[in-house]
Amino acid sequence: MGVTPETDTRTGPRTGPSIAELSRAFRSGEAAPVDVCRQVLAAIAERGDDGVWISVVDEEAVEVRCVELAAIDDPAALPLWGIPFGVKDSIDIAGWPTTLACPEYAYRATSTAPVVQHLLDAGAVLIGKTNLDQFATGLNGTRTPYATPRSVYGQDLISGGSSSGSALAVALGEVPFTVATDTAGSGRVPPALNGVLGYKPSRGVISAVGLVPACRSLDCISLIAGTVGDLQLVLDVVAGPDRADPWSRPRVHRGEEVADLVIGLPPLEQLEFFGDDPMAAGHRSARDRLSASLATRPVALQPFVDAGELLYQGPWVAERFVEFGDFLRDHPGAALPVVADIINGGAAFDATDVFRAQYRLAELKAVVGRLFEEVDVVVLPTIGTTFTIEQVLAAPIATNTVLGHYTHCGNLLDLCAAAVPAGLTSDGRPVSLMVLGPALADDLVLTVAAALSELGAST
Template identity: 40%
Template structure:
């Protein structure tokens, strides 16, 4: 039975508004106030949700309708102060930053601004007068910075995605520590207008999400493909993915179990068909050390140095001591050192790109380890420098990167990072799909290829694995649902083989699919013709009353074709 327009409108409104209410209930339940600098009033956000629902029911195309996101506190959100993690620095933006505006124009709803290492200076997530942002999985450990609050808001399921920034690794380190995805696009692909700069020449706006497809979808609305006038990339030579990895000794000291977890990621790509080759990591790690030890840190003084000097003179109490020390020391660097360092960096970049050669990506652990809050407090500069060993050079070399989860070590998330040449963002994401933990799913009806609900699978990053049949122990019935779908029921003797597609999708995506599954559909174990059993869509027996038995057709598509 088709829904009337009034019922459609009610459904859209209730769905989007209920997602907002669930997010605020989640904020209260997790009790992590340090995530946020400013949170929009719930009534205001619900009003925006109702307006978006009205636009959708009126026929407007809003691809991100009802998707919830958060923005790092150095990114302008109209109606909220931009603090960059420093209350006395706050200003009221006249408009959303372009990245925020583009997402809102597509129907996404921003909940608030998130906590960060002050002035985006740090990879730890503890350098803030709003409090240290604790890790989503272990509150005794750091969340990673500087985009700390954004990453934890995603990891704890409050928002669908969140914006961060990345100068030295701030869009990747927090992703690794919290078990989520972090996309760091090619510099300039996403506009940085309306963002308080850290080092303006190499800053990037990034996106966090729980799955790669969600992150890619958000990034597609943020990006400006013509932002840089570069010649097209050379065509890739045919063949399997070519992944570069360094010799084990060049990785340096890693936390216990991390070397084994990294090797497992290498083997996972090899098993997926990738060709693994070795490269010299030296130019990457030498350039990483230059970001803070060289003259490039002077750009941080250019960004906020005059404010910091005045705040110190005025006796401001909200400056982080570690951040203040980094910025003020940068003030006195001699100009000649910058030119020397630029020449050295150019040589290192040439060497690094030569090492990459025709490799599609460099695979690295995102960080060498995951410190506790106490360890960072005891050695703030040393701990931070170690965390940037693999990430600091990426923007200096003008490369793209994606950080993805790669299992757990001692119960905590472990993450790896793929780095590639300028504007290979899409390629890196395709390679990263081979690293995502995945599960199989058996579908027999409306989720089949070409059917109305198949886009749900595609949006979760699912890929068709194979077409087969069930074991001959099932009956198939046509249900009176919208859209039309069949019900698969296990009967044992008297059953038949039913056409089945087996899809592979991220494990987290299966949970999201289950949470949105309407009755009478259920998720259970489906036995296939080869004797194996995998998760699949089944039907509650009570829904079969008056439902036509269509088993003799052998599948949903033959029935529709009849």
């Protein structure tokens, strides 16, 4: 029981024990949190500088934490007692540096984000903070001054971003879950490219206090795990209203059975795979399994794509300039050139651009809202293709746009979403399905994600 250093040459995710499995082992005495956490640290050290972690707790601190947990009278009352986890390094933890993958920006946090505090209060053990695309700007994972992370599927494939390290820490079996973020797909694209599950809640269901924002009006805390059960368990711990978060709202519990739900599927001819025939075939196979098991109905894709195009082609990029523009002005050269160019591009928009985009977005929200009167959720590809690191570095903007083709719309349209592994292409790359639901349909999205996960596991 526990995590062992990766020493073979297999590709694909090697997720470790789930939260439920670790908890059973702790209760039975088969394993102890301190031993499991030591194994985690050994696995991280064995891999060396692989671009997954920016900072890692030392063994002495882990032992102190585990002694604290051992002194608790009723460990069973803490749902995450002894469970190791990681946190994306754009989220504050008191006493830890928050870097956003920019050493010159780094500061030592004086308070802990509520999402992390809830996990600690539930008995979880913090292992460290994970790598990301700098300033959470990018979906590819290459925009970091630290080691460049790579997909667990090899072939020099990108890891995805910006939550690159958060996805890899789970896919490598180092921790059962991580806390990440999602503005344009950062909590969905990296899981898709590493064969694990990513969940983007309805905005405000998990407090975003303590997150350094990329786009303050859109940002969500996201969760990455190896099983839907782990996502649901962690969500139960961290969800809840927060008066300090102006976008906070309570979670709505909906308990429909998956057999009673209608799944919206765009016609295949409306989907774009950017010339990637094996990916198109892999997605068709996954859709065939879905359609054979669940009730489906055709829906139009275009409103989702149109909304997504507003994110980087519209004035929302100005939110990044609001947050980081002064820093870039005062610290020339501190940011990677592609990141600085994107953020500084936000200065080109004015108030009339903002209002025009808001009017267009309102129109698209109304169209999508009517669509969700006919179906419970919509299932799309999470990604239409994959890229190698070389391809991304040669065309950083174009490839990033392609990666977000299906995910960019999520927060603009106020949707919740989950990315679910759905098999492999004929040449060994990951296929992923994305479940989209309307705001506060989180439970329905995770119910469908669980069903799709079982279908994927049966291939």
